[in-house]
Amino acid sequence: MTALRTAIRRISLSWTAWHTTAIIVFGAFALGLLPFVKMGLVVNGAILGAIIAVGAIGLTLIYGILNFANIAHGDYMTMGAYLTLFIVGGALSALGMEAQGFGPFTFGYPTLIALPIAVALVAAGAIALDVAIYRRLRDRGVSAVVLAMASLGVAIALRGLVQIVWSGDAQHLPRQSKPVFHLPMDVRVPPDAIFVALVALALVSAVYLTLTRAKMGKAMRATADNPQLALVSGIDTQRVIWWTWGMGAALAATAGILLAVFQAQMLPSMGWRFLIPLFAAAILGGIGSPYGALVGAFVIGVASEVSTQWINPSYKPAVAFGILIVMLLARPRGIFGSSG
Amino acid sequence: MALLEVSNLVAGYGETEILHGVSISVDEGEIVTIIGPNGCGKSTLMKAVVGLVDVRSGRVTFSGADVSALPPQRIARSGLCYVPQTDNVFPSLTIRENLEMGAFVRNDDFSERMDEMFDMFPDLGSRPSLRAGSLSGGQRQMLAIARALMLDPVLLLLDEPSAGLSPGMVGSVFERIRGINRAGVSLLLVEQNARQALSMSDRGYVLSSGENRLEDEGQALLDNAEVARLYLGGSRDRTESDSPK
Ligand SMILES: Nc1ncnc2c1ncn2[C@@H]1O[C@H](COP(=O)(O)OP(=O)(O)OP(=O)(O)O)[C@@H](O)[C@H]1O
Ligand SMILES: [Mg+2]
Numbered sequence: 001m002t003a004l005r006t007a008i009r010r011i012s013l014s015w016t017a018w019h020t021t022a023i024i025v026f027g028a029f030a031l032g033l034l035p036f037v038k039m040g041l042v043v044n045g046a047i048l049g050a051i052i053a054v055g056a057i058g059l060t061l062i063y064g065i066l067n068f069a070n071i072a073h074g075d076y077m078t079m080g081a082y083l084t085l086f087i088v089g090g091a092l093s094a095l096g097m098e099a100q101g102f103g104p105f106t107f108g109y110p111t112l113i114a115l116p117i118a119v120a121l122v123a124a125g126a127i128a129l130d131v132a133i134y135r136r137l138r139d140r141g142v143s144a145v146v147l148a149m150a151s152l153g154v155a156i157a158l159r160g161l162v163q164i165v166w167s168g169d170a171q172h173l174p175r176q177s178k179p180v181f182h183l184p185m186d187v188r189v190p191p192d193a194i195f196v197a198l199v200a201l202a203l204v205s206a207v208y209l210t211l212t213r214a215k216m217g218k219a220m221r222a223t224a225d226n227p228q229l230a231l232v233s234g235i236d237t238q239r240v241i242w243w244t245w246g247m248g249a250a251l252a253a254t255a256g257i258l259l260a261v262f263q264a265q266m267l268p269s270m271g272w273r274f275l276i277p278l279f280a281a282a283i284l285g286g287i288g289s290p291y292g293a294l295v296g297a298f299v300i301g302v303a304s305e306v307s308t309q310w311i312n313p314s315y316k317p318a319v320a321f322g323i324l325i326v327m328l329l330a331r332p333r334g335i336f337g338s339s340g
Numbered sequence: 341m342a343l344l345e346v347s348n349l350v351a352g353y354g355e356t357e358i359l360h361g362v363s364i365s366v367d368e369g370e371i372v373t374i375i376g377p378n379g380c381g382k383s384t385l386m387k388a389v390v391g392l393v394d395v396r397s398g399r400v401t402f403s404g405a406d407v408s409a410l411p412p413q414r415i416a417r418s419g420l421c422y423v424p425q426t427d428n429v430f431p432s433l434t435i436r437e438n439l440e441m442g443a444f445v446r447n448d449d450f451s452e453r454m455d456e457m458f459d460m461f462p463d464l465g466s467r468p469s470l471r472a473g474s475l476s477g478g479q480r481q482m483l484a485i486a487r488a489l490m491l492d493p494v495l496l497l498l499d500e501p502s503a504g505l506s507p508g509m510v511g512s513v514f515e516r517i518r519g520i521n522r523a524g525v526s527l528l529l530v531e532q533n534a535r536q537a538l539s540m541s542d543r544g545y546v547l548s549s550g551e552n553r554l555e556d557e558g559q560a561l562l563d564n565a566e567v568a569r570l571y572l573g574g575s576r577d578r579t580e581s582d583s584p585k
Contacts, residue, residue, distance in 0.1 A: 215444070218433065222441045225430040232390055232424070234416035234445035234491065 017336055021295050028302045032185070039185040041306045047193045049281075049301025050200035051262060055255035055274065056281040056293040057207055058248035064224040064288030065244045068134070069148040072155035073252050073278060074271030075162075076122055080253025081260035081270065082162050083118035084111060085173060101176035104191040107261060111173055119253045126249030127242050129154060135238075155272065162268040170265045196258045203254060204294060207247070211290065216243050224288060273317065277304065280320040284327050286337025295335060299323065341404060343368045343526055344389070344420070344495055349398035351388040358384045359550045361398065364528075366495060367542075371517075371527045373558065375534040375571050376547035382530040383425050385547070386497050389528075390422040391415045403494065417445050421493035425500045425530070428484035431473030435464050438472050438483055442490030450490065457486040460516065478509040485516065495526045502533050514540065534571050538562050546571065 032042035059073045070076075092098075092110040099108035133154070137147055181189045210217035216239075223230045223240045230237050252271075259274065260266040281300045285292020303323055304316040311319075327334065342365035352358040358381045366372045374382050387393040389400055391412035400408045402420050416422070430438050439457060443450040458465025461482040472483055481501055488496060501517065502510040514536055521527050531537035538544050541558035546567060554567065561567050 215440070218437050218440060219444060221433060222430045222437075225432050226427055228392055228412075229424065229428060229430065230441070231412040232392065232416055232422050233441050233487065234413045235441065236413050 017291060020335060024295060024299060028298070031302075031306065036309075037306060038309060040187045041309055042302055043183075043187050043189065044193075045302035045305030046298065047196055047262065047301070048305055049298040050197050051255050051258045052274075052277050052281050052301050053294045053297035054200050054203055054251050054258065055278045056285075056297050057204065057290045058251035058255075059278050060282040060285070060287055060290055060293040061207075061220070061244055062248040063282065064290075065220050066241055067144055068151070069144065069279075070248070071148055071151040071275070072158060073248075074273070074275040075155045075158040076126060076249050076252035076271065077256030077259065077274060078162055078266070078268060078271035079125070079158060080118050080122050080256035081266045082166055082171075082268075083121055083253075084114045084257050084260070085166070085171060085266065087114035087117055088173060098174065100174050101178060104178055105195050106175040106178050106190075106192055106264070107173050108176075111261075115254070115257055118257065119250045122253035123246040123250040126245040130242065130245050135241075159268055159272055166268070168268055170267050172265045173260065175264065192261050192264075196262050199254065199258060203251060207251070207290060210247070216240070220244055276317040277301075277320045280324040283324055284334055286334030289334070289336045292334055292336035342366060343370075343403060344528065345399070345401045346385070346389060347399050349385070349388055349400065350396045351384060351393050352396065353384075353393070357396070357550070359388065362547065362550065362552055363398075364545050364552070364555075366526055366528050369521075369524070369526055370542040371521050371529065371540060371558075373529045373531055373534070373537040373541040373544045374547055375531060375538070375544060375561075375567075376553070377571075380547050381550040382547055383499055384550075386422060386424075386499050386528075386530060389415075390420065390497065413445075416491065419491070419494035420497070421488040421491055421495075422497040423484045423488045423499060423501065425503065429472040429475070429480050429487065432471060434469045434471055435475075435483055436468040438487050439490055442487035445491065453490055453492070457489060460519070461486055478505050478513070481505065481509075481513060482516070485520075489520065489525075493525060495528065496520065497528045499530045500532055501529070502531065502536075510536070535562065 028042055028046070031037050032039035055073065055077055059070060062068055062070050062073070088110045092114060097108075097110040097113070099110060100106070102109045102112065133150055134147060137150055178191050181191065183189060211221055212218075219230065219235050219240050220243065222233070222235065223237050227237055230240070256271055259270060263270075277300050281296035282293045283296070284299060285294065285296030300320045300323060304319040307319045308316065344366040346362060346364045348361045348363055349359050350357060350361055362381070362385055364372070364374070364385075374385065376382055384393055388395055391407070391410055391414070395408040398408070399406060402415070402418060405418070407415050407418065407420070430441060433441065436454070439454050443453065458468070463479050464483055464486060472480065475483060485498070485501065498517065502513050505513060510533060517527065517529070518540055529537055529541070538558040538561050544556065544558050544561045545552060546554040546561070554561065554564070556564065562572070
């Protein structure tokens with residue numbers, strides 16, 4: 001009996017976030033092995049999850065460090081996609097760069113050139129918005145709800161701006177159709193999905209390295225832990241806030257571009273409609289925890305994609321929302337949420 | 341001229357005024373202790389000095405410069421470091437990362453300073469990659485002090501460094517504090533273990549309801565009958581009965 005008890009105790013002590021993650025990932029693919037679940041949907045969901053993760057990590061960082069629920073996060077995604085379109089179709093095509101079908105991908109190298117420029121523009125815009133609006137509100141000591149409402153206003157304004165400039169019709173980056181990869185178990189992977197997954201992986205690793213190795217990344221975590229102690233340690237928390245906006249918005253913009261590539265089209269409402277999966281992923285993992293957002297995004301991506309086997313795809317956000325509600329009832333702090 | 345000079349300080353939170361004109365000073369090399377009943381404004385005084393609470397009127401000068409209107413990070417850079425009463429470590433950061441954050445404004449190589457801290461606090465040095473949130477109360481307090489020492493402060497403000505510690509641990513914390521002072525750091529303490537703190541202090545202040553009540557040499561305050569009755573309690577050792585949770 002005691003031996004059993006110590007064994008259980010030892011297992012629960014050495015239980016780490018990695019174990020939980022491993023179980024979730026293996027669980028998802030085991031799901032795909034079931035005869036009534038298509039493996040292709042699981043794979044598709046994992047790729048969608050990668051896009052959600054890139055957005056949700058930024059959202060959760062901004063929430064954890066600024067205590068700010070950024071309702072405009074989805075529209076930062078939209079801005080990223082449309083600015084890329086603008087740069088590719090405007091400046092680069094004027095320079096004679098009109099290539100499509102780069103390697104196995106549908107898009108051309110002009111998209112790869114435009115991507116970092118658009119991302120930098122969105123990051124700079126997010127910092128400018130903080131200076132122009134959010135900092136003033138913070139300095140007046142307004143509540144988190146007022147800040148969230150201000151960002152709702154920004155979200156509506158950005159979406160309107162996109163609609164005025166680019167119209168409400170669907171648009172797409174210049175593309176050339178390319179053969180789809182056929183894998184066993186009837187899994188078909190479009191080549192662009194590989195690009196999406198690779199970029200997402202690179203970004204998630206970059207965020208991880210920044211937060212654990214870079215001085216500014218550690219200062220971000222310190223500020224999230226205790227802003228007052230950060231101040232009295234000599235950390236310029238205003239600078240930390242701007243870095244957080246820059247990083248969070250850059251991630252959002254990239255997620256928007258990846259989504260536009262993956263879905264082969266963009267709409268002014270694409271980011272706004274992505275907000276529920278973003279928040280669901282962030283809250284599912286434990287809001288404020290970047291690692292949690294990654295795992296949460298995977299769960300939301302796979303679950304909403306697999307659900308389309310039985311229910312209408314337009315209910316995907318409802319699936320994300322449903323998972324979120326169940327999670328909040330069962331474990332309000334999220335999978336990796338800390339106490340307090 | 342005193343190293344730290346607080347004169348007629350008025351400060352508070354929102355509508356409420358907590359400090360109604362407090363004056364204290366710390367000379368170079370001194371240990372100065374502030375005692376007073378719960379809620380009389382000791383912590384508020386420290387927060388106002390380090391810039392976390394706005395100074396409404398009065399002046400705070402440090403090394404001759406007026407710091408009353410400076411933001412906290414600028415005050416820390418000038419050599420005045422502070423250990424808060426509660427929440428004084430970054431729980432999700434490791435021990436080493438906490439010390440790195442203490443040295444955030446240093447652009448030089450501070451690994452030597454970190455090694456000194458690990459020598460001074462061997463508990464921290466033995467497992468530097470442990471998360472601060474998993475440390476015991478005493479180890480946390482050591483880490484909080486070490487974090488504040490990373491900038492080589494001229495003056496260190498410690499808000500109840502012995503609160504909540506076991507009697508054995510209290511003695512060891514006081515021993516370190518004495519050592520820090522011997523190494524040339526001036527100290528301003530707030531303490532509930534008034535007897536122990538005053539006995540090692542050059543001077544002490546008694547605060548009550550946000551005003552100066554008494555000021556004297558440490559030993560003289562210990563011998564003062566009124567202080568003894570009001571703040572030192574009857575027993576010799578108040579470490580157990582007096583430590584707030
Ligand atoms: N952040 C705050 N907002 C509003 N009031 C506060 C705040 N912090 C402290 N107070 C109030 O200010 C008064 C003084 O608090 P302070 O923490 O300075 O007392 P203290 O002397 O340090 O007490 P203790 O011995 O319990 O630490 C108390 O009445 C307290 O309730
Ligand atoms: Mg106090």
